[in-house]
Amino acid sequence: xxxxxxxxxxxxxxxxxxxGGPLVTVGFYAGVATLLPLAIGxxxxxxxxxxxxxxxVALALASLLSLDRLFERDYEDGALDxxxxxxxxxxxxxxxxxxxxxxxxxxxxxxxxxxxxxxLGAKPDLAPLIFACALLxxxxxxxxxxxxxxxxxxxxxxxxxxxxxxxPLFVPPVIxxxxxxxxxxxxxxxxxxxxxxxAYAAMSVAIGPLAMAAACRNALS
Amino acid sequence: MRRRATLFKRLGDSVIEQLLxxxxxxxxxxxxLFEGVDLSLRRGEACALTGxxxxxxxxxxxxxxxxxxxxxxxxxxGDLDSAEARGEGLHFVGHADGLKSxxxxxxxxxxxxxxxxxxxxxxxxxxxxxxxxRLLDLEVRRLSAGQRRRLALSRLLAxxxxxxxxxxxxxxxxxxxxxxxxxxxARHLESGGMILAAVHxxxxxxxxxxxxxx
Amino acid sequence: MNWAPAFLSNPERFMAFSRWAAPMFGVIAAILAAxxxxxxxxxxxxxxxxxxxxxxxxxxxxxxxxxxxYVCLGGASFLSLIFRHALADAAAxxxxxxxxxxxxxxxxxxxxxxxxxxxxxxxxxxxxTSVLVLFLLYVAYIALRASMDDEVKAARAGAIxxxxxxxxxxxxxxxxDWWNTLHQGASVFKRxxxxxxxxxxxxxxxxxxxxxxxxxxxxxxxxxxxxWRRRAEAAALRAARS
Numbered sequence: 158x159x160x161x162x163x164x165x166x167x168x169x170x171x172x173x174x175x176x177g178g179p180l181v182t183v184g185f186y187a188g189v190a191t192l193l194p195l196a197i198g199x200x201x202x203x204x205x206x207x208x209x210x211x212x213x214v215a216l217a218l219a220s221l222l223s224l225d226r227l228f229e230r231d232y233e234d235g236a237l238d239x240x241x242x243x244x245x246x247x248x249x250x251x252x253x254x255x256x257x258x259x260x261x262x263x264x265x266x267x268x269x270x271x272x273x274x275x276x277l278g279a280k281p282d283l284a285p286l287i288f289a290c291a292l293l294x295x296x297x298x299x300x301x302x303x304x305x306x307x308x309x310x311x312x313x314x315x316x317x318x319x320x321x322x323x324x325p326l327f328v329p330p331v332i333x334x335x336x337x338x339x340x341x342x343x344x345x346x347x348x349x350x351x352x353x354x355x356a357y358a359a360m361s362v363a364i365g366p367l368a369m370a371a372a373c374r375n376a377l378s
Numbered sequence: 379m380r381r382r383a384t385l386f387k388r389l390g391d392s393v394i395e396q397l398l399x400x401x402x403x404x405x406x407x408x409x410x411l412f413e414g415v416d417l418s419l420r421r422g423e424a425c426a427l428t429g430x431x432x433x434x435x436x437x438x439x440x441x442x443x444x445x446x447x448x449x450x451x452x453x454x455x456g457d458l459d460s461a462e463a464r465g466e467g468l469h470f471v472g473h474a475d476g477l478k479s480x481x482x483x484x485x486x487x488x489x490x491x492x493x494x495x496x497x498x499x500x501x502x503x504x505x506x507x508x509x510x511x512r513l514l515d516l517e518v519r520r521l522s523a524g525q526r527r528r529l530a531l532s533r534l535l536a537x538x539x540x541x542x543x544x545x546x547x548x549x550x551x552x553x554x555x556x557x558x559x560x561x562x563x564a565r566h567l568e569s570g571g572m573i574l575a576a577v578h579x580x581x582x583x584x585x586x587x588x589x590x591x592x
Numbered sequence: 593m594n595w596a597p598a599f600l601s602n603p604e605r606f607m608a609f610s611r612w613a614a615p616m617f618g619v620i621a622a623i624l625a626a627x628x629x630x631x632x633x634x635x636x637x638x639x640x641x642x643x644x645x646x647x648x649x650x651x652x653x654x655x656x657x658x659x660x661x662y663v664c665l666g667g668a669s670f671l672s673l674i675f676r677h678a679l680a681d682a683a684a685x686x687x688x689x690x691x692x693x694x695x696x697x698x699x700x701x702x703x704x705x706x707x708x709x710x711x712x713x714x715x716x717x718x719x720x721t722s723v724l725v726l727f728l729l730y731v732a733y734i735a736l737r738a739s740m741d742d743e744v745k746a747a748r749a750g751a752i753x754x755x756x757x758x759x760x761x762x763x764x765x766x767x768x769d770w771w772n773t774l775h776q777g778a779s780v781f782k783r784x785x786x787x788x789x790x791x792x793x794x795x796x797x798x799x800x801x802x803x804x805x806x807x808x809x810x811x812x813x814x815x816x817x818x819x820w821r822r823r824a825e826a827a828a829l830r831a832a833r834s
Binding site: 329376 | 764768
């Protein structure tokens, strides 16, 4: 096992264990999806109209949950110091940390998303698309969210601050994914929304680690 | 004892030949901690960094590791490029030991060995040298402070690197392990390693000393 | 303006320059605003919007300043990140609350304008939404800096966030436009645009210049305040040690 795969395994395992891991994240997601009909009312037409969008927004919020510990623990216990003392560039290390985060929380959320949407009243044929959106969107959420998590290292109230930093950055992926789902639900061409979401995810995977590494170096110095 | 001797043979070719600090100064939070710190450390030499609390011993160690930026001066690692030296040539053991309390000692030691470029065999040897074998299946949270420190120190042996940067390495250790780690340090020096350690008590090996005055 | 950062990078020169430039910009802003508002309020009523068109002279320049100040914040952040220049960082720090202020002004006047035009204070129009996201980004920048004790780290973290935001803002703008075309039903009333009659365009441009010089003046004052604060703090630190 090489150094990089060892890191990926460790990060995935840590993200899996972090604060209850996917169980808590998916539980939060299920909780939001349960509260929505309670607040909006049980009429099927009304719920069906908002189901894809509600499932999608809840997903963005749920992926925020475990983000704030992504770098914070390593920062507090000194592991981040040691991660920099390696021939592996810190950018690549940050990339693998986010990838582990995505594997441990993004992928379980993507499995839960179609269930939540259908439970809220979306048509079952929406399921593959919301799964694809959740996978791609999860990637974008993990990699832009990682920037917020790295920037709030060493700040007071790190968790809340991460959310404040990250939510404006979540606007494009939320719009693109929501647009694709909405278009599909109303029988319009939906592929452009999915393509834009994929492009945004690719960009955040490319740029996110640069910003995260810079933020980590700054926090350690 | 023969096994321990093999531990220290593996310093490869790409090792730091010399650590040189010239006119180092560090500023923290708008305050100049110290300036004009010079040091030369060759293979086989150790240096004890002393000075009152807050004088900047930890910051100096972190600056050598490239974590903290120097306000002035420079750190050189012989002929080695400093990125390569920091990536592959040195170990840093700080106050925070970098261990996750929810993982077992074995998982943590195996990961950090891998990360430092060591092999699986080295994990076992390092665990034996620091008498950690019985503890390897425990979660880190179950270890005492001294055991945790020994686990952190075992990284030094599991992935051989020439320069050890140690921040108060002895403080949580009992008398027996202070002596035991002293032996390991002496072996590291014998095999051509270098040690720069921030300490309050004298190092258990022959060392020069550098006092940081704020 | 390429010479400006190089010339002003010397703190002494900056302080000497800003001592007279700040009040000068302030006076220019006051004169331009007086002229612009006079022209704006003597302009004829719009045949569609009536008197409410006059909100435009406050709103549109504020919305333009919201983006312009972010460009300044991004530029200053870039310089502070690359050159570790304290003055560039002071400039970024001073720009952020001003930008947030202009953005808030744009949002409030937009809502006041929307009430008679759309019958609602808030409509999820593409431009308004973009400005709202910009406001959230300013808030995030200010919150990040305020919650870090170490000023040097706060400066660099803030600069990284400002640059990430600068990359993200065009995408936000594009995404919001895309979203708006997707939901055609929800709005749309195009404001401003090039088809504006000269009688409205003239005061609008004058007001935009007035806002710009007001920002220039306030920015310089803010940077000067920041420089003084840091000098005082450094002096207090020195005094505490000796």
